[in-house]
Amino acid sequence: MNRTTWTRFLLAASLALNLGIVVAIAIRPSPPRSVAIAVQPPHLNLQDYLELSVEQRTKWQQLEPAFLHELAVNWQGIRQHREALVQQIFATTPNRTAIDAEQAAIAALQGAQQQRVIAQLLAERNLLDEQQRKRLMDLLLSRYSQETTEEELLHRD
Known part of the structure; x- marks a missing residue:
């Protein structure tokens, strides 16, 4: 050749x-794409699901408004600190002290939120009979086992 x-x-x-x-x-x-995004639990009326009596519903409805308001305020604070954290991380020159301060603020808010949730669940527990407690516990455990954070979803694939 x-x-x-x-x-x-x-x-x-x-x-x-x-x-x-x-x-x-x-x-x-x-x-195959992860189905975690597509699989959303259907909306559930918890009071109906737990089959609360009229008296239980009245007490339940007295507990909820303050709790839901506190959660909303807390989530807003977490959201603001997360945004500041991301901005610090991706700044031209990241400031490790500011990053650590934002992370600590988020952790404090999350800790306070967890305490609110625990207090609410204990108050709700006191309203329920044994069968209703079991139903609520099973529901919470099944939902917690399916949870995925947005950050985890972003980094899959």
Whole structure:
């Protein structure tokens, strides 16, 4: 084989190989997407689900408004500190002291929120009979086992 023929053969082989790779990539099935985003528990009226009596509903409804308001305020604070944290992390020159301060503020708010949730669940527990407690516990445990944070979802795949 002369040099021109050899060069043409290598070029043809290279093109065939590249074309084969492109075709393989194009026809390769994509990996299945995580269904965690699509699987959302249906809206549930907890008072109906627990089959609360009229008296229990009245007491339950007295407990909820302050708790829900406190949670909303707390989530707003967490959201603001998360935004500040992300801005600090991706700043031109990240400030580790500011990052640590935002993280500590988020942790404090999350700790306070967890205490509110525990206090609320204990108050609700006192309103319920044994069967209702079991239903609520099973519901909470099943929901907690399905939870995924947005950060986890962003980094999957």
